[in-house]
Amino acid sequence: MSGWFGKDWGAPMCEPSEHVPTPIGDHCVHCQEVIAEGDRGEVNFVGQVSHLECSIRSVVGGLNHLRGDCTCCGGTRPPDPEYLTRRQAAVVAMEEWQRQRR
16 A cells, blocks of 8 residues: 555645555654654555655755755764754755755
8 A cells, every 4th residue: 555644735746546545553654754644644555654754854955955054965974963853854954954945
């Protein structure tokens, strides 16, 4: 079963026929944290689940990368701030990505 779960976030994949029950208790393939009630995300075609924010972060990069401060951009920082968990880093990266798109 593949599709999206949680509240509709306005992406083309959020068609009613693709909506699936939130896989509460499963672990996100990116951050390894448990999917909880109220989370948004996706289930891929092989059944792996991920938080929406973690999926976005896996494509756009971490906060420091988005700001051009990471080592791959010529800076001195890792892609994500070291004091954040992987899940927290994904949330702030998505917020930065959305801010930059405005």
